[in-house]
Amino acid sequence: MKKTMCGTGQIAGCRFSLYPMSDRFVELILGALEATDLSKVWSKTDEVSTCVRGKAEHVFDVVKSIFLHCAKSGVHTVLNATFSIGCPGDSEADYYMTEDDHRLNEERSRLIAVQTDAQFSLYPLGTPDYMDTIYDIIGLAREEGTFTKGVHYASGLQGDAHDVFATLEHAFEQARTSDSTHIVLTANIAAHSPSRKS
Amino acid sequence: MKKTMCGTGQIAGCRFSLYPMSDRFVELILGALEATDLSKVWSKTDEVSTCVRGKAEHVFDVVKSIFLHCAKSGVHTVLNATFSIGCPGDSEADYYMTEDDHRLNEERSRLIAVQTDAQFSLYPLGTPDYMDTIYDIIGLAREEGTFTKGVHYASGLQGDAHDVFATLEHAFEQARTSDSTHIVLTANIAAHSPSRKS
Numbered sequence: 551m552k553k554t555m556c557g558t559g560q561i562a563g564c565r566f567s568l569y570p571m572s573d574r575f576v577e578l579i580l581g582a583l584e585a586t587d588l589s590k591v592w593s594k595t596d597e598v599s600t601c602v603r604g605k606a607e608h609v610f611d612v613v614k615s616i617f618l619h620c621a622k623s624g625v626h627t628v629l630n631a632t633f634s635i636g637c638p639g640d641s642e643a644d645y646y647m648t649e650d651d652h653r654l655n656e657e658r659s660r661l662i663a664v665q666t667d668a669q670f671s672l673y674p675l676g677t678p679d680y681m682d683t684i685y686d687i688i689g690l691a692r693e694e695g696t697f698t699k700g701v702h703y704a705s706g707l708q709g710d711a712h713d714v715f716a717t718l719e720h721a722f723e724q725a726r727t728s729d730s731t732h733i734v735l736t737a738n739i740a741a742h743s744p745s746r747k748s
Numbered sequence: 749m750k751k752t753m754c755g756t757g758q759i760a761g762c763r764f765s766l767y768p769m770s771d772r773f774v775e776l777i778l779g780a781l782e783a784t785d786l787s788k789v790w791s792k793t794d795e796v797s798t799c800v801r802g803k804a805e806h807v808f809d810v811v812k813s814i815f816l817h818c819a820k821s822g823v824h825t826v827l828n829a830t831f832s833i834g835c836p837g838d839s840e841a842d843y844y845m846t847e848d849d850h851r852l853n854e855e856r857s858r859l860i861a862v863q864t865d866a867q868f869s870l871y872p873l874g875t876p877d878y879m880d881t882i883y884d885i886i887g888l889a890r891e892e893g894t895f896t897k898g899v900h901y902a903s904g905l906q907g908d909a910h911d912v913f914a915t916l917e918h919a920f921e922q923a924r925t926s927d928s929t930h931i932v933l934t935a936n937i938a939a940h941s942p943s944r945k946s
Contacts, residue, residue, distance in 0.1 A: 565867070565901045567936060569826060570771035576942060595866040598826075598938050601900050628767060628796075630936065632869065634901045637888065639879055644900065667795040669763070671830065671873045671934060681837055702799050703763045703832045703932075723787045734871060734901075736934060738765060738828065740796050744774060745829055 561645040562606035562722075564613050566631035567599045570620050578627075580619035586612055589656040592644045604625035606635065606722065607653060614715045615655035618662040621711070629739045633722050634642040636732040665709045669704040670718060670737040674730030683728040687721045694720065714739060759843040759866035760804035762811050764829035765797045768818050776825075784810055785852040785884075790842045801843040803853060804920065805835065810911045813853035816860040819909070819939035827937045831920050834930040844847060862909045867902040868935040872928030881926040885919045892918065912937060 570578040583600075591604035591612050601613050610633075617629040634640075672687050674680040688705055691697035696717040700705035707714050718737055725733045768776040781798075789810050790800035800810050808831075815827040832838075870885050874876040886903055889895035894915040897903035905912050916935055923931045 563900055565899075567826065567828075569767035569769060570769075571767060571769060573769075573771045575769035575824065594905075595943075596892055596899065597941055597943050598867045598904070598936050599902075603900065626773065628765065630765075632901055632934065637901065640900060641881065644944070671797045671932075673873060675871060675873065676876050678874050681875055684837065699792065702761055702801065702838060703835065704797075706794075706796070715879075736830065738796050743795055745793075745795050 551570055560635050561603055562635045563601060563603035564599045564609050564631050565599050565634045566613055566629060568616060568620055569628045571626040573609045578620050578625060580609055582616045585619040586615040589613055590646055590648050590654055591726045592646050605647055609683045610699060610719045611653035617739060618631045618659050618664060619732055621664045622662045624742060626742045626744060631737050633735045635653045635726060664741045666714050666739050666741050667743060668707040668714050668737055668739040670735060672721060672725055673734040674725055675732040677678055679729050683725055690721055690724055691717050712715050758833050759801055760807045761799060761801035762807050763797050763799045763832045764811055764827060766818055767826045769824040776818050776821055776823060780814045783817040784813040786810055786914060788844055788846050788852055790844050803845055805849060808854050808917045809851040809853050813857045815937060816857050816909055818863060819862045820860045822940060824940045824942060827936050831933040832942045833924060862939045864909045864912050864937050864939050865941060866905040866935055866937040868905060868914050868933060869902045870919060870923055871921055871932040872926055873930040875927045877927050881923055885923055888919055888922055891914050
């Protein structure tokens with residue numbers, strides 16, 4: 551049974567960390583944060599990660615921008631991100647829900663092209679039929695041409711960062727229309743990996 | 749309703765990546781892998797991550813050892829790990845299930861003391877009662893003294909790496925006795941972070 555987009559107004563969020571494998575990691579991370587307009591999301595950074603919350607499209611816009619502005623340095627950079635929506639234990643606090651759908655960072659992000667290898671996992675919680683949703687989402691990634699192969703506990707994606715992020719966002723949005731009202735999607739997205747087979 | 753440890757013989761696994769924020773990241777990662785005895789787990793490294801599979805205690809033993817042998821360099825090091833057991837879509841392949849419970853790396857790991865900040869999330873899949881399990885596990889972390897605070901989408905842990913890894917392993921093991929037969933636990937464990945408040 552499909553929901554009829556009842557979750558449209560929900561708070562989406564992402565907890566992420568950015569790992570530039572370089573002695574200059576502090577300036578690279580701070581530079582990527584400064585290059586990104588965060589004004590349409592709530593955000594907070596702690597010792598381990600950064601959390602952004604708001605409308606899903608702005609959450610994805612911000613996270614992609616931060617990754618791209620770090621990866622354009624040419625340094626081996628990995629983003630680890632957990633996107634989440636609908637957690638019943640979450641508080642109705644710490645978010646911005648602007649009515650405006652315009653993505654503040656997309657125009658500048660589009661100027662950056664980076665090839666990526668990624669792995670993602672989807673966890674639709676609270677329902678016995680969650681594997682059906684997972685298989686549907688793998689089908690979506692296949693259709694979009696970013697899917698490479700399944701591995702234990704994850705699915706591989708490859709391609710330009712914009713295509714990979716598009717698949718992740720579409721996967722998240724499609725999973726929201728499933729039986730599960732609490733969707734978690736984790737992803738590791740790597741650029742400039744020396745172990746990349748290309 | 750509790751299961752009576754029917755999952756004892758199951759294949760556990762972990763997909764993880766190690767991020768030493770240093771120009772020397774390749775030698776640090778390879779050094780940590782070489783310093784760790786992997787002979788009781790199946791393992792495979794690809795462009796994005798490494799996967800190990802076998803009995804849960806050996807999976808945790810290996811992952812902790814790899815993190816510690818990298819973090820002892822003093823470089824800001826983060827481990828991102830997804831522990832999993834019971835995925836119905838997983839194949840019954842690629843694992844070692846030695847009868848022996850002796851942890852091959854514990855003795856050498858014990859010689860390394862590293863303070864860590866960590867965040868973890870638990871995803872008990874396939875059951876509507878999963879939030880109860882999550883709250884139970886947060887209670888366990890509080891009892892063990894490693895819990896710091898809840899944040900959006902995760903719970904914070906802090907302490908010596910051995911204590912933090914012990915909590916993660918106990919959380920994983922306790923969650924296996926819940927209604928859910930498919931348990932996923934994700935964790936980010938950081939050492940030598942310049943943003944650490946201590």
